[in-house]
Amino acid sequence: MSKARTLGELRRVAPGPTESVKGEMRRNLIRKLKSGEPLFPGILGYDGSVIPRLVNALLSRHNVILLGLRGQAKSRLLRGLTSLLDPELPVLEGCEINDDPFRPLCKRCRDLVAEVGDDAPVAFLAPSDRYVEKLATPDVTIADIIGDVDPIRAARGGHDLGSELTIHYGLLPRAHRGIFALNELPDLAGRIQVGLFNILQEGDVQIKGYPVRLSLDLCLLFTANPEDYTARGKIITPLKDRIGSEIRTHYPTTVDQGVAITQQEAWTARGSQVRIPHFVREVVEGVAFAARRDKRVDSRSGVSQRLPISALENAVSNAERRAMLRNEELVVPRISDVSAALPSFTGKFELEYEGELVGAENVAQELIRRAVGGVFSVRLGAVDLRPVVAYFQAEDKLKLENDASSVDVLEQLERVPGLLDHLRHLGVGPEDPAAARAAAGEFILEGLHAQKKIGRSEDRGFEAPERASEAEANLEQLQRLRAMKGQVN
Numbered sequence: 001m002s003k004a005r006t007l008g009e010l011r012r013v014a015p016g017p018t019e020s021v022k023g024e025m026r027r028n029l030i031r032k033l034k035s036g037e038p039l040f041p042g043i044l045g046y047d048g049s050v051i052p053r054l055v056n057a058l059l060s061r062h063n064v065i066l067l068g069l070r071g072q073a074k075s076r077l078l079r080g081l082t083s084l085l086d087p088e089l090p091v092l093e094g095c096e097i098n099d100d101p102f103r104p105l106c107k108r109c110r111d112l113v114a115e116v117g118d119d120a121p122v123a124f125l126a127p128s129d130r131y132v133e134k135l136a137t138p139d140v141t142i143a144d145i146i147g148d149v150d151p152i153r154a155a156r157g158g159h160d161l162g163s164e165l166t167i168h169y170g171l172l173p174r175a176h177r178g179i180f181a182l183n184e185l186p187d188l189a190g191r192i193q194v195g196l197f198n199i200l201q202e203g204d205v206q207i208k209g210y211p212v213r214l215s216l217d218l219c220l221l222f223t224a225n226p227e228d229y230t231a232r233g234k235i236i237t238p239l240k241d242r243i244g245s246e247i248r249t250h251y252p253t254t255v256d257q258g259v260a261i262t263q264q265e266a267w268t269a270r271g272s273q274v275r276i277p278h279f280v281r282e283v284v285e286g287v288a289f290a291a292r293r294d295k296r297v298d299s300r301s302g303v304s305q306r307l308p309i310s311a312l313e314n315a316v317s318n319a320e321r322r323a324m325l326r327n328e329e330l331v332v333p334r335i336s337d338v339s340a341a342l343p344s345f346t347g348k349f350e351l352e353y354e355g356e357l358v359g360a361e362n363v364a365q366e367l368i369r370r371a372v373g374g375v376f377s378v379r380l381g382a383v384d385l386r387p388v389v390a391y392f393q394a395e396d397k398l399k400l401e402n403d404a405s406s407v408d409v410l411e412q413l414e415r416v417p418g419l420l421d422h423l424r425h426l427g428v429g430p431e432d433p434a435a436a437r438a439a440a441g442e443f444i445l446e447g448l449h450a451q452k453k454i455g456r457s458e459d460r461g462f463e464a465p466e467r468a469s470e471a472e473a474n475l476e477q478l479q480r481l482r483a484m485k486g487q488v489n
């Protein structure tokens, strides 16, 4: 088809006006569903929830809104829908609103076809040319979205201001015959929502009082924070009515899903040789899970998947820096590297008042500790580590500096009786490189610390449990006993 250069040549290969955008997307979707082709490559964790609903919405030829918190791959999902557009779409060459050569809407093209007929030149658009995205903010104007009269154009062309030829088209007409995605819809001012609705309902564009009729053909996609969207008065009802499907997105439901997403997104394949222990991946992911549950973190704004992604990148960088410093080939991040990635955690969540009192760094440190404790109890919960604990209770101390070489760390760990025998629970054997064994050994101590069985000083010296935490542990035990008693009675 792309060989056609004029309307006349196009007429010979194409039967006539193309179908609607939604019809085209439905046709391609059906073909993909039947052939079993992957619909949204790279979107993980939505197979049983978001994707079937989105497919149904597109089969229904609906306009869609995705409701979800930040970092739930909403934008990526919407951009992925361009894969449902045809590889090429014929348009009248030079048209600002991608006019169909067989059915031009704008005055320029109507005049052109009337004048030169089949000699009117055509061009072709790729799917990516047919996707327009805009972030709604309170300062977005009608001119941005729909259009405006352009006085300079009027003066240059010698047109009067009432002429259709003086219109500077906004984003919506420019997305004609394609996808228009508007992020954070509730932030759009009410009168712009009215304008959006008018164009959907009547195909009417009102530009500075000059009514122009443009029956635009669009697939409209929106995103919003669920609470903003459902809040009364944020969205005008008739516009809400025109959105056929509301689909809720979500964060990964299991740690494994989160690990898979982070593995796909984080930049860890670097020039250097990097080996990331699985327990480190689980801890990084566990921090995001813990933050999403923590009452001190604002749940309304959410905790983006970008938190574990950038934290893992930063932890790898810290390990990379140490390897360079110590002249080691292999880069293996440790739990202390996750703590060193604090700058990637603190900006990624909004704190409630309670959290503000403690400070973002302290909240983040605590979340890391909680995540370590969680992974530790799954992996080593059933292992008898009493000899290790006993070593520290006998007033012995051990200092594991984050920048210490793998060999130095191992030397320290060897002093603790039996500690290195337990590395196999973390998938690490005696034949593994020193950097991997050092990271696994350190994890065991961090885990015992997270469970308050051993103490740790500010400078990462492991030691006997602090008196305070002992008292805390005793209190916890007391409370458990009381609870049990309560159950008996």
Ligand SMILES: [Zn+2]
Binding pocket: 092, 095, 096, 097, 098, 099, 104, 105, 106, 107, 108, 109, 110
């Ligand atoms: Zn045109």
